[in-house]
Amino acid sequence: MSTQSGLSRRRFLKTSGALVVGFYVAPRTGLAAMQPPAAPALPDPNAFLRIGEDESVTVIVAHSEMGQGVWTALPMLVAEELGCDWAKVRVEEAPAAPVYAHPAFGMQMTGGSSSTWSELDRYRYAGAVAREMLIQAAADQWKVDPSACRVESGFVVSGDKRLSFGKLAAAAQKRTPPATVRLKDPKEWKIAGRPTKRLDSPEKVTGQAKFGLDVRLPGMLTALVARAPVFGGTVKSLRAEKAKAVPGVKAVVQVPSGVAIVGEHFWAAKLGRDALEIDWDLSAGADLDTQRLREEFRATAGTPGTKAASAGDADAAMSGAAKTVEAEYEFPYLAHAPMEPLNCTVRIGPDGAEVWTGTQFQTMDQGVTAKITGLKPEQVKIHTMFLGGGFGRRATPTSDFVSEAVQVAKAVGSGVPVKVVWTREDDIRGGYYRPMYVHRLRVGLGADGKPVAWRQTIVGQSILEGTPFAPMMIKNGIDDTSVEGVADSPYVKGTPSHLVDLHSPKKVIPVLWLRSVGHSHTAFVMETFVDELAQAAGQDPLEYRRRLLSEHPRHLGVLNLAAEKAGWGRPLAGGRVRGLAVHESFGSWMAQVAEVSVASGRVRVHRVVCAVDCGICVNPAGVRAQVEGAVAFGLSAALYGELTFKDGRVQQSNFHDYPILRLNEMPDVEVHIVSSSEKAGGIGEPGVPPAAPAVANAIFAATGKRLRQLPFRLA
Amino acid sequence: MKLNVNGKDHDVAAPDDMPLLWVLRDIVGLTGTKFGCGMAQCGACTVHLDGQAVRSCVTPVASVQGRAVKTIEGLSPQGLSAIQRAWIEEDVVQCGYCQPGQIMTAAALLAARPKPSDAEIDNAMSANLCRCGTYLRIRAAVKRAAELAGRTA
Numbered sequence: 053m054s055t056q057s058g059l060s061r062r063r064f065l066k067t068s069g070a071l072v073v074g075f076y077v078a079p080r081t082g083l084a085a086m087q088p089p090a091a092p093a094l095p096d097p098n099a100f101l102r103i104g105e106d107e108s109v110t111v112i113v114a115h116s117e118m119g120q121g122v123w124t125a126l127p128m129l130v131a132e133e134l135g136c137d138w139a140k141v142r143v144e145e146a147p148a149a150p151v152y153a154h155p156a157f158g159m160q161m162t163g164g165s166s167s168t169w170s171e172l173d174r175y176r177y178a179g180a181v182a183r184e185m186l187i188q189a190a191a192d193q194w195k196v197d198p199s200a201c202r203v204e205s206g207f208v209v210s211g212d213k214r215l216s217f218g219k220l221a222a223a224a225q226k227r228t229p230p231a232t233v234r235l236k237d238p239k240e241w242k243i244a245g246r247p248t249k250r251l252d253s254p255e256k257v258t259g260q261a262k263f264g265l266d267v268r269l270p271g272m273l274t275a276l277v278a279r280a281p282v283f284g285g286t287v288k289s290l291r292a293e294k295a296k297a298v299p300g301v302k303a304v305v306q307v308p309s310g311v312a313i314v315g316e317h318f319w320a321a322k323l324g325r326d327a328l329e330i331d332w333d334l335s336a337g338a339d340l341d342t343q344r345l346r347e348e349f350r351a352t353a354g355t356p357g358t359k360a361a362s363a364g365d366a367d368a369a370m371s372g373a374a375k376t377v378e379a380e381y382e383f384p385y386l387a388h389a390p391m392e393p394l395n396c397t398v399r400i401g402p403d404g405a406e407v408w409t410g411t412q413f414q415t416m417d418q419g420v421t422a423k424i425t426g427l428k429p430e431q432v433k434i435h436t437m438f439l440g441g442g443f444g445r446r447a448t449p450t451s452d453f454v455s456e457a458v459q460v461a462k463a464v465g466s467g468v469p470v471k472v473v474w475t476r477e478d479d480i481r482g483g484y485y486r487p488m489y490v491h492r493l494r495v496g497l498g499a500d501g502k503p504v505a506w507r508q509t510i511v512g513q514s515i516l517e518g519t520p521f522a523p524m525m526i527k528n529g530i531d532d533t534s535v536e537g538v539a540d541s542p543y544v545k546g547t548p549s550h551l552v553d554l555h556s557p558k559k560v561i562p563v564l565w566l567r568s569v570g571h572s573h574t575a576f577v578m579e580t581f582v583d584e585l586a587q588a589a590g591q592d593p594l595e596y597r598r599r600l601l602s603e604h605p606r607h608l609g610v611l612n613l614a615a616e617k618a619g620w621g622r623p624l625a626g627g628r629v630r631g632l633a634v635h636e637s638f639g640s641w642m643a644q645v646a647e648v649s650v651a652s653g654r655v656r657v658h659r660v661v662c663a664v665d666c667g668i669c670v671n672p673a674g675v676r677a678q679v680e681g682a683v684a685f686g687l688s689a690a691l692y693g694e695l696t697f698k699d700g701r702v703q704q705s706n707f708h709d710y711p712i713l714r715l716n717e718m719p720d721v722e723v724h725i726v727s728s729s730e731k732a733g734g735i736g737e738p739g740v741p742p743a744a745p746a747v748a749n750a751i752f753a754a755t756g757k758r759l760r761q762l763p764f765r766l767a
Numbered sequence: 768m769k770l771n772v773n774g775k776d777h778d779v780a781a782p783d784d785m786p787l788l789w790v791l792r793d794i795v796g797l798t799g800t801k802f803g804c805g806m807a808q809c810g811a812c813t814v815h816l817d818g819q820a821v822r823s824c825v826t827p828v829a830s831v832q833g834r835a836v837k838t839i840e841g842l843s844p845q846g847l848s849a850i851q852r853a854w855i856e857e858d859v860v861q862c863g864y865c866q867p868g869q870i871m872t873a874a875a876l877l878a879a880r881p882k883p884s885d886a887e888i889d890n891a892m893s894a895n896l897c898r899c900g901t902y903l904r905i906r907a908a909v910k911r912a913a914e915l916a917g918r919t920a
Contacts, residue, residue, distance in 0.1 A: 117862075118862055119899045252860065252863065253855045253860050256860040256863030256866055257847070257866060257867075258839065258847070259798070259840050260840075263801075265798070265802060268796060268798065317789060317794065318793055319785045390898055391801070391862065391864040391865045391897070391899075393802065393803070438862070440862050440863075441864060441898045441899060442862075443898070475805055477805075673858055677858070680901075680904075681899045682900070684899075685900060706804050707804050707808035707809055718902035718903060718906075720903070
């Protein structure tokens with residue numbers, strides 16, 4: 053079984069019987085948050101792979117495995133260049149250390165659909181450098197020129213001589229790494245580029261895989277936190293006698309986020325929390341009300357905001373348009389609702405702290421833990437466990453669930469390890485939501501039906517404001533995550549006169565990126581509105597998009613492929629109708645054609661045909677899985693996803709009132725991957741944005757009703 | 768109280784109303800059974816009680832005394848079951864958190880209906896949520912498992 057760093061390394065040494073030699077050095081420590089490491093010309097293979105005398109090749113993965121398949125894709129890259137036997141590949145999660153900083157973002161993190169594309173070179177180079185060192189070691193031993201040697205499935209071969217990687221590793225490690233190596237052309241790939249089954253399946257189907265919630269340590273206690281019922285609330289007074297009387301409750305401590313009840317197990321802490329009597333100072337948070345927010349956002353959408361994109365004189369062009377089309381859209385707050393509720397285990401000792409959790413933000417967590425404990429970042433060891441889903445919730449710039457657990461462990465004291473567990477209700481009501489947005493659009497069409505003027509105003513909280521990412525990602529008052537998919541849309545850019553502006557009202561509600569971030573709402577607006585424009589222009593939705601996207605070959609590529617595979621234009625039986633959408637996000641292009649029927653006001657999505665161009669594709673099986681899952685994620689938001697506030701309280705609490713798609717609602721999903729040698733793009737998120745608009749456009753075709761709100765309301 | 772889990776007896780000190788889920792996870796130490804909702808909505812905590820799939824998050828531990836509890840760890844003590852092999856062959860998992868519950872639900876279905884119809888699969892498996900959206904491969908894997916089990920039977 054391959055698991056996380058540190059512990060498993062020791063276990064491996066103890067139990068495998070193999071002396072581990074070769075490509076391993078202890079990770080360097082010391083970390084400055086947000087500081088990109090001084091990257092060497094070529095990566096040090098010692099940090100990324102280890103060859104055992106038992107011929108195992110252990111790949112150390114710098115990104116968190118949260119279902120996206122990075123435990124398979126990155127090892128494929130190493131194995132491809134190393135030339136090892138795929139069956140011998142093992143995986144280990146990297147510890148938090150500067151050498152594992154994200155190559156593009158400079159801190160150790162997982163997100164932005166970037167795990168594979170950002171590591172495409174580093175992991176291949178790590179494998180290639182190691183391969184060259186193994187070849188040199190063999191050539192030395194045989195006294196032949198390295199150029200007379202090659203690798204073959206875990207062996208270096210020269211003529212009739214063969215030596216295994218395991219036998220060569222010790223000698224190879226002493227070689228000087230080559231200054232340069234050549235990477236294979238992806239056309240020569242034998243492992244990468246082919247559909248490959250996941251390496252983490254065996255432990256995940258037997259219950260052996262360890263998620264954050266599964267951490268058990270000697271003497272560990274479990275805590276639940278009573279948090280304010282409204283955002284921004286604080287404890288006014290606390291009566292803990294009844295809680296402390298619950299059998300198994302060990303302590304009640306106050307922390308900045310509320311009151312922690314610490315018990316010998318979850319159930320004791322849960323009963324203890326139920327018995328707590330707290331008076332809360334609710335402050336302004338108690339005024340939150342979805343209906344009022346809606347009215348406020350809609351009113352704001354009628355006023356000029358901060359300019360995000362502009363060309364020409366949109367107002368003048370509008371007055372000269374042959375026809376104008378207007379619409380207003382509304383999107384609710386959304387919770388990520390990963391299947392594994394948030395949790396974090398912390399042990400604080402005199403010389404260091406350890407954190408066990410499923411996180412997407414190791415560097416942030418390490419820094420926050422250091423700050424709270426007064427330790428140095430390098431004294432904080434982060435054990436990244438498997439994530440029972442992330443979707444962005446485990447990537448909080450504030451490290452909210454980690455910092456809270458550190459506060460609890462600190463308050464409990466005495467070096468006692470404490471696991472803080474969130475219930476599902478805590479998770480749904482705990483904030484860090486995809487923000488609510490309102491879009492207002494007015495578009496003028498020319499005599500040929502093409503847009504000549506485009507006005508769009510977006511209203512919604514900024515995700516990045518107040519975070520360490522703000523200086524990098526908020527430019528001229530524009531949070532890029534609020535306008536992505538609009539400000540850079542080919543429809544907007546292709547309209548001679550356009551103006552997109554943004555309002556970012558400040559609210560007490562903590563907000564965060566959710567799978568596909570801004571595209572989770574902007575694609576819906578653009579792709580349903582373009583359908584309306586096609587209708588206004590009297591043109592077929594596919595033909596109309598082809599005209600508007602004529603200078604965007606990758607949009608056209610996926611659009612045409614999806615339309616062809618779905619049989620666009622051909623009649624459908626059984627009351628089914630089609631709708632389509634195409635959208636670019638995270639460096640990948642995606643078109644989807646949905647087949648839908650509507651009966652008695654209920655939507656049934658039968659089939660979704662997807663065409664994706666993600667450039668160079670490392671694991672087509674992983675791409676398919678991501679796109680299938682993204683369609684399900686998009687449909688959950690389209691059909692159900694909605695958080696509402698009344699008197700400051702979140703009205704939803706669990707899966708009965710915050711439903712997600714179930715298996716009997718899952719459409720058939722076909723995924724067609726465009727063969728490409730272009731730069732690799734992301735794949736975890738791009739499947740989400742087109743799903744809801746494709747279905748909405750089909751619903752229009754079925755019912756004549758335009759849906760301009762998520763979740764869908766057909767009545 | 769006495770608890771029989773995966774054929775082994777355990778003496779546990781727990782209040783009668785403590786859910787079986789937390790007894791398994793926090794006292795017996797079997798963490799393969801997952802916590803997802805605490806109110807029988809998601810199926811992540813599915814275990815077998817005398818062969819029937821139940822939600823351990825709402826099953827008071829006192830009610831299972833003298834009955835056989837089976838968890839994902841005990842599904843196939845001698846290597847992988849047909850269901851687990853099918854799950855690997857169909858490359859079902861993504862984050863994997865819900866999968867022990869999915870597999871336990873599938874195992875109970877296949878024990879009762881060795882050759883389930885599509886409707887029976889949809890009906891049984893719709894009780895378990897998967898946020899990653901692995902549903903198509905779950906469907907395929909249940910069918911594959913039925914085939915594999917049929918072949919070895």
